[in-house]
Amino acid sequence: MLNIRKIGVIGRTYRNLGRYRQILSVLFKYGFDEFVDILKIEQYLEISLPMLFKKEAKVSEKLSRPERIRRVLEELGPTFIKFGQILSTRPDLIPLEYIKELAKLQDDVPSFTYEEVCEVITKELGQPPEVVFQAFEKEPFAAASIGQVHRARLPNNEDVVVKVQRPGIQEIIETDLEIMLHLASLMERHLEEFEVQRPTRIVSVFARSIEKEINYLLEAANIERFARQFLADQTVYVPKVYRQYSTKRVITMEFVDGIKASEIETLQEGGYDLKMLASSGAALIMKQIFVHGFFHADPHPGNLFILPGNIICFLDFGMMGRISRKERTDFADLVMRVVSRDEKKVVDSILKITYQHDQPDRETLEIDTAELMDRYVGFPLKDLEVGVVMHHLLEIISRHRLSLKPNFYLLVKATSTIETVGGMLDPDFDIIQHAEPFIKKIQMERFNPRKIMGDIIESGTELVQLFHEIPAGLRDVLSLTRQGRIKIEFEHRGLESLYEHLEQITNRLAFAIVLAAQIIGSALIVLADLPPKWNGIPIIGLVGFLLAGIMGFWLLVSMLRHGKM
Template identity: 55%
Template sequence: MFSIKKLGAIGRTYRHINRYHRILRVLFKYGFEDLVEMLHIDQYLESGLQMINRKPREQIEKLSRPERLRLAFEELGPTFIKLGQLLSTRPDFIPPAYLDELAKLQDDVPPFSFAEVEEIFLDETGRKPSELFYRIEEEPVAAASIGQVHRATLKDGQDVVVKVQRPDIEQLIAVDLEILAHLASLMEIYVEEMQGHRPTSVVEEFARTISNEIDYTVEISHIQRFARQFEDNETIYVPRVFRELSSERILTMENIKGIKASRVDTLRQQGVDLSLVAERGTNLIMEQIFVHGFFHADPHPGNIFILPDNVICFIDFGMMGRLNRQNREDFTDLLLNIIARNESKVTDGVLKLTNHYAEVDKEALSRDLSAMLDRYLYLPLKELEAGRIFQNLMELVSQHKIYFKPNLYLMMKSLSTAEAVGQMLDPELELIRLAEPFMRKVKSDRMRPGRIADETGETTSQYLKLIRELPDELRSILGQIRKGQMKIEFE
């Protein structure tokens, strides 16, 4: 994972000062001079801002502020595109207009040359692509901010796709993360409304996410774990990966020949049962979240292929979410209590699943949650939209300066996306109805005798460990007191 160094005088290295000035020029170009001035950035730059043109172009001034932020992020490249995509899942952190705009971020960038692809292969494998593949197309079929994809054929005739990481991307991201960490720390100092949001924590979370995305061996592990989860499920197909032709910067996997879920008219023309596919896809996401606790965090229609016999295939496993058993149980309780409109238990459930850095006014939180639940009070189950419930919930808790844990934001995003894709294929799809059996199973598993025995055994072993270790700990403390190395204060 990237190690984010603290930046004092940011100009201590040439790469930082150049990149920082580039970022500031783009912010000024798109009309964010007020933000730059609010953060007092000139105090930290050894080279001042006087030479930077601060006036945005006339056509840019006509755009809304969210549109300008999206364009700025696209111009700043891979790190900022990925950051914007993460922020688009965080209604607790930015207003709805920005969420909608950042969700439109385009990850399409010009490709890099095949000569550079060959150089990366030599660095990673010691061999050229022509030595490893029967055939590889020099023109990529897709180019994105992190890497690009080439079609190829193995020597045994197997068709594959080869994802190759963009040259020098790791160094660029490392510098950008340090600058973002610096900007986030300034926000916590100078922007009062940001202090409770802890922007530095968001940057740290982003660093963890993007670290996984640029190490393709992590994605390979994700694919293989995903395949094990569904090895006995005939409704899903998981692409085969070729580890011997992969590395941190190269990923070789089976070329999936299906129809993307986004091509609804083509699916219909090919006789695909759209209702069945919508239900299967939604159930697969439910199983990932509620049963396995390991789920695809970006199941948008471009990442889902439909194969013959209505079989579903996910691609792009760079960003995956994880939920431990306790999180799954607590979230299940919360969602069931929202459906049942059980106000007091909803409040307790929210507090279990959130981080709060100051004292929470539980009465005010309960009152606002009650008002939110009133919106759903008389709606039939089929009209309850999970995506809308989650967005309202995230916005509400952020107003009380409490925040869901990062993995829960990913999970709610995944469920909301699955609902949207499902309803695109079948407008009658009801995610809440499909989720109920999975949630009931989570609750029944909690009461399994074997589960209770496991937890009792775990608790007993923790007590035995404490009893074994306590005498040594006490001896150490008493020894420090005798030597005058420990001071005890009473208040």
């Protein structure tokens, strides 16, 4: 589990200080010094920003703001690149021009050495790769920011791939996330436009996502669960995972030799049925979403291999989506209401799948939704691109200061991606045609007498339980009231900076008291004329005065940096 601490006065988190300096330098380099000033970072860090910024030459201002943001993320490394890649799928959070630019983010990093690979495998599996495996290729055939993949052979002659985590990546991610969380909290505090978007919530969701990605045992569990879901389905293949050769930092899977879904010419030359593949791929995703509620959240062409017999093999199970039965129904309703172009009901669905900071202006929301629906009047259903429509809906959600619930953004991402892949394989691909049977089945389930009866019984049970709990609850409240122990908790936003200033003042005061005690103690030792001596002066007293001088100088520099005496 990632060890992410909430940062108050980050100046004391010394392991972060060097990295924070680096991040601020990169921000200044690309012209975001104004942003740093607005956040008043100098109040929280023992860093002299003017001195720091003098060292950096600004990059040409001919670059657009989105381009500069992309460059910042690329320069800051894996955590920030992954964060940018996730933001590039969230039109409900950032404008279109930023999405287009962030979509260009590349996870290109050099591979780490074979010696480091040996060190990780030895630590995780107890022996070096030459002993664990019959054969192990020293050169990786794929490398990314979190890990790299090597081909190998097990003692029983089975060909496998071994994914090894990059050394030190967990510590890097932890540090970066702590800093991101601190910056997000400052954005909420000092920038009004982020009050609704809640950057801290976005960073927290991202932290949970990346935490799952760096724990290979979770990926192994995802593979096994996915395989169980499609045990009887002959159109899909799931690679086997070898648990005895897998840990949190090493995962060993069956080697699958297939053709990427994006290699259209190779598939055509091999005699594969592209229409069937597009249809099978869509059906598999719909089954994952609407039947199992557990789906591959990143089914891009690189994660889909085509095997002989028109079988689809899914790869990379680090990012998986989970969706409850109620959420499936809400999503099904949204899709069908978009297809039927009913703006009032579309708005009902939007409000179910979003967080609302304030009461939205429903009338304006309906007008914006109606205008979107008008764009598609007269479109044949097969020409309606659900991914594009959803993208526009997310823009409307953002405009009305609503925030999409995390599960739904993964849903939109998965359906949009498979629609793109289906279109590559079959120009006449119609995702609605493949989704409709699953959606109708979900919608009809709510009228199933058995389900209705089950819901009534469940609600009745909860109501009876509530009636049982009310007297005891009231008795507890009355008892606490009589004892004067009722507590009312409240949070006053905006006082955080005051608390931090008070903490700084308290710490400096404590430091000054220690300093004064040091000076007085040293003076008493000198007056007492205690040996040992140097030139007739007690050495202990001299050392005490020297330490007091250093401490006093450090305190003075710290106060001058913050412009306050």
